Amino acid sequence: MRKTTRKAWALAAGMTSIALVATACSSSNDAADDEGTADGGDITLTVATFNEFGYTDEMFDRYEAENPGVTIEQKVAATSNEARENLNTRLAAGSGTADIEAIEVDWLPELMQYPDYFEDLASPDVEGRWLPWKVAQATTPDGKLIGYGTDIGPEGIAYRADLFEAAGLPSDRESVAALFGGADATWDGFFEVGKQYTAATGKPFFDSASAIYQGMVNQEEAAYEDPDTGDITALDNPRIKEMYDQVTAAAVNDKLSAHFTQWSDDWTNSFQTDGFAAMLAPGWMLGVISGNAAGVTGWDIADVFPGGSGNWGGSFLTVPSQGANVDAAKDLAAWLTAPEQQIEAFQNKGTFPSQVEALDSDEIKSATNEFFNNAPVGEILANRAKDVVVPFKGPQYFTIQDAISNAIVEVDVNGADPAAQWDTFVQVVQGLG
Structure with missing residues (x-):
């Protein structure tokens, strides 16, 4: 997808930033749209990602089977830039975000300025799950965790x-x-x-x-x-x-x-x-x-x-506070970013986990990729992750x-x-x- 011209992009970015500032003090708890209901009934959870996260229909089917009454829809933007523009527009409007929004590390700092738009995901249940520097990237100065880490990019x-x-x-x-x-x-x-x-x-x-x-x-x-x-x-x-x-x-x-x-x-x-x-x-x-x-x-x-060493990319799952089903969205975000699911995502699309337990697993250490001449991709990417400058x-x-x-x-x-x-x-x- 061809990017917009520099002038057009700068104008769009500027307008979005102004809109975010203008609405930063407004209520962030309005229902996103007409999908689903408030927590407690049958609901539809939307998950907005981009590029390749490795989340498959089979994974979502499994979650739905384990959580009756929940239906999941994944919306995949073609590029990270497109996902950013979509999210910023909907945050500024006060409605329309997905229940779970994926954020790429390069534009995460922009949104860290407006933590009230997002739910605090900190929980004893997930403490110690990720590499410390991954957690630090999504933690505000006062300790609010706005994103669960998915992958890193060695x-x-x-x-x-x-x-x-x-x-x-x-x-x-x-x-x-x-x-x-x-x-x-x-x-x-x-x-x-x-x-x-x-x-x-x-x-x-x-x-x-x-x-x-x-x-x-x-x-x-x-x-x-x-x-x-x-x-x-x-x-x-x-x-x-x-x-x-x-x-x-x-x-x-x-x-x-x-x-x-x-x-x-x-x-x-x-x-x-x-x-x-x-x-x-x-x-x-x-x-x-x-x-x-x-x-x-x-x-x-x-x-x-x-x-x-070098790290390109790596993302997070966030839960916008404007959603109608934030508690259910938190549960799904925690499940998707658990070591077991991120190992599966890696096996599906090569997204290298940011979870400590996943990195130490035999599934990652012994992983090969048939398309790449059976290369030991788990070992290679683990080696490349060493001494990464953050x-x-x-x-x-x-x-x-x-x-x-x-x-x-x-x-x-x-x-x-x-x-x-x-x-x-x-x-x-x-x-x-």
Whole structure:
């Protein structure tokens, strides 16, 4: 799905923020819509997610069988951005949210400013369930827990072994990990492998420049805002311009990019046409790859990542207070994010659990993925999760990240001038001041 233009998005985001502020003091307990009834009777619970969460009809059927009178409907947005816009619009309106709303970590800080919109999910029943840093991300300064963690996004490098072999490069996952530098892998080394591949084949190496930048910036402890003061530092942080220059040069000058916007139709279709040879792959992306590349052989995943470790994404389930069935929604959210269900979600779509018990389970440690040449994905992602830097993401993180991503897309996909797009990004950031 193509994103809106930068100006249109900024206007929409600004209007939504104004609306949220304007309604922040109003009642947040109005019924969401006409679905279901108040707690106590037969009810329909809606669950709004995006991309791939690994929640199947079979899982919901099982919950319904164990909880007579409950019917579950899952609404899946095509992208995280779409889900964010849907949720913000309905929160501002005071009605219309799903009973359970999934939130992605990059835009969670925006909503943490308005905790009264959400139920407090803290409970002795779930204490100690998640990695401590996962809980901290969704906990307000006064101790309110607004989200139950679903997954985290440790990353490896997914690649087409057959295309690597055709380019004269190593193709088995251990040799590919060594090719990228093993424990000493760097972004310079990643782009160098790309140059070797493109020189040998004349074809692009990776799918999307903005996706590569995402992997890079997620390793920065405080990319855009000062954790102590909250001040915006994106334009004062030299690493931001350095990463922007490096990824746009690799995409355009070195011709390493296939020039796709992730989630677009062209990107989706490219999995069937040998459109590129490698991409960054958090656990949740594995299900996307296998779905888009159904029937295609050769995919594998290497236990390596430039810079050591990286975490892309990870989400939470929240319960908006405007819902008509908040108690039942809390129960369902707790059930969906229990270790047993998150292990099942991982087995379905590769979403790597954030639950401590799940991470220690034999099901995760021994998990393999047939589509990725029977790769030991549980072991690989567990290794990639070690030493992950958990970056600070303040209230403006999503807006700034979206602005620079749009700039990179304009350069990579639409052939715009890198310097001009950087200037546009600067203007957006200055406008937040």
